[in-house]
Amino acid sequence: MNWKIKAIALTSALMIAAPAAYGDTAATYDSKCASCHGKDGKGKKAMKTLDYTTAEGQKWSDADGVKAILEGKEKMKGYKEKGIDEAAAKELVAYIRKFKK
Ligand code: HEC
Known part of the structure; x- marks a missing residue:
């Protein structure tokens, strides 16, 4: 492998x-x-x-989403005690936002 290919691979x-x-x-x-x-x-x-792929399904705020993940909502239990902290919850919200193209 010459250095150029190595550099590209790296x-x-x-x-x-x-x-x-x-x-x-x-x-x-x-x-x-x-x-x-x-x-x-x-x-x-x-x-x-x-349905998170629709605009309708995304009508909650980031703060609501984080709160729901940490503290729970309806049938969903909060994940705060299960090792998901606020930073992780924010990343999950960002991940969920991507379902809507
Ligand atoms: C036992 C089923 C269940 C599990 C597991 C679950 N959820 Fe939920 N989740 C719900 C329900 C029910 C709601 C309230 C209804 C709704 O609005 O979609 C909700 C609401 C939410 C909301 C608030 C926005 C909204 O849709 O009202 C977010 C954000 C969310 N869930 C993310 C997550 C994430 C992230 C996980 C995994 C860490 C998770 N949920 C696991 C059932 C669940």
Whole structure:
């Protein structure tokens, strides 16, 4: 491998590694949240969760979202005691916002 190819390989490796925190957020969402909100954020009828892919489903504020994650809302229990802090809750809200394209 010449140095140019090595440099390109290294740069792409770094670019993949950079959003590691985001990968954790996605993993948290998939394991803890997707059962009620859906892996694609569309929600589950049985849970009466909102469809996060629509503008209608995103009509809550970031602060409401963080509060719901930490303290719970309706059938959802708060995650504060389960190791999700405010910073993690904010990242989850940002992750949920991305369901709406
Ligand atoms: C037991 C099912 C359940 C689980 C698990 C769950 N939620 Fe919820 N969640 C709900 C319900 C029900 C509501 C209230 C209805 C609604 O508004 O969608 C809600 C509301 C919310 C809200 C407030 C915005 C809104 O839709 O009103 C956010 C943000 C949210 N959940 C994120 C999460 C995240 C992040 C996780 C994982 C850490 C999670 N939820 C896990 C059921 C659940």
